[in-house]
Amino acid sequence: MYEDQTYEALLERMLDRVPEGMDKREGSIIYDALAPAAAEMAQMYIELEVSNNLYFPDTAGGEYLERSIAWTGITRHPAGKAQLSGKFYTSGGELLDIPLGSRFSLGLLHYSAAEKLSPGMYRLESETAGSEGNQYSGTLLPIDYIPGLARGEITALLVPGTDAESDGALRQRYFDSARRPSTSGNKYHYMEWAQDIQGVGGARVFPLWAGPKTVKVVIVNAEHKPASALLVSQVQQYIDPAPGLGEGQAPVGAVVTVESATGKTINVTAKVTLAAGYALQPVINAFTAILEKYRKEKAFAATYISQSVVGSLLLDTDGVVDYSGLKLNGGTGNVTLTETEVPLFGSVVLEV
Structure with missing residues (x-):
């Protein structure tokens, strides 16, 4: 809106208001008096442009996005804590019941026993909100002494922990609410x-x-x-x-x-030509990470997984020069999904 209000344009307009016959050249008293004011006004217009964008949901971010849509009742989803299942055993390998509220550590995170699911099996809740609590494998170390406990382990992720809703997700939820x-x-x-x-x-x-x-x-x-x-x-x-x-x-x-929803496993195989200096396993790891991002985008949003898109993702992977023989689940076509299926990428096998 104010992109034309530059320092040069403002200074020129100000100098045009000075009567003819007066020295307006660079270095003159009038020029040197007006130049700082023009610079400050140009900065003001830049800040005004930024300020205007903070009032509209399509351009606002952070606190201003929340305030611009507050009238709808839509608020940002806070970070959520991961919930996992854990099993606990005696030294003889028998399942052991533990007190509710018992605390355990795994890596740098702490978990507490929130609910008994069955003998020796409990629902654990991460004490740290966010996706970092989704470490659902490993041995649990008790923080406090629990009589008879010899071993504890996490067995499954029940409810994934979530990070605070991003600006993009919150904005899209607002638009969806308005459109439907x-x-x-x-x-x-x-x-x-x-x-x-x-x-x-x-x-x-x-x-x-x-x-x-x-x-x-x-x-x-x-x-x-x-x-x-x-x-x-x-x-x-x-x-x-x-x-x-x-x-x-x-x-x-x-x-x-x-x-x-039910998961549909998709296995990927292909032969690749690697760029000089690249090893196969790091390329496979990078390609797997790209596939995972693509999978999340397509869950409940597509009726098939496109072989050509997977091929383009493979070419976009660092270190891949070319590929041939790309197959999804052993076939050369797309993999269809029903209305209740979501894609899950299984084995990713790349050969040179």
């Missing part, structure tokens, strides 16, 4: 309710899936992978704990079934 309003128990309302639960990364809704007044909600976790039974249960309890009775968010008469 969720109200009166419509389809988008169910999607919103599902994603109110910490650890849910996406949802699809299937109205009338088993007859009148039935609704199925299929969810993925924050890593866009199949959700655990615990996460499915949490969403079910929030939306419709007593089918049809309106005890949750769903309206009276709606019978809601919450399920996890």
Whole structure:
């Protein structure tokens, strides 16, 4: 808006207002008096442009983005704590019950026992919010003495920890709310309710899936992978704990079934030509990381995984000059996904 208000343009306009016949050359008294003012005004216009952008959701960021959309009731999702399952054993290898609230360490993180799931198995909660709590393998070291405990280990990730919602995700959620309003128990309302639960990364809704007044909600976790039974249960309890009775968010008469998406494993094989100085294993690791990012983008957003896109991602990998014989699950075509499937990349085998 103010891109034309440069130092040079401002100074020229100011000098044009000086009566003719007076010395306006660079170095003159008038020039030297006006130049600092023009510089300050140019800086003011730059700051004014930045300030204007802070008032609109499409350009605002941080606190200003939150304030610009606060009138809608949409707020930034805070960081969430990871929930994992852990098993505990005696020296004889038998399962051991431990006191709730017992604390354990794994690496630099601490976890506490929040709920007993079965004999010797507990739901553990990370004491640190964020995705760094998703370390779901390894031996747990007790912080306090627990009689009879010989060994503890994390066995599965139940609900992924999540970082605080990014500006991009918050902005997109605001735009989605404006473009497809969720109200009166419509389809988008169910999607919103599902994603109110910490650890849910996406949802699809299937109205009338088993007859009148039935609704199925299929969810993925924050890593866009199949959700655990615990996460499915949490969403079910929030939306419709007593089918049809309106005890949750769903309206009276709606019978809601919450399920996890199913994962479709995709194995990738290809022959590659490496650039000079590159080893094969680091290239495989880099390509796997790129595939993981692509997988998250396509979960619940695509009906197939494109072989040509995977090929372009392979070419974009540092160290790969060319490739041949690219196959997905042993075939040379795309891999289709049903409405309730999400892609999971399995083995990545590259040969030279």
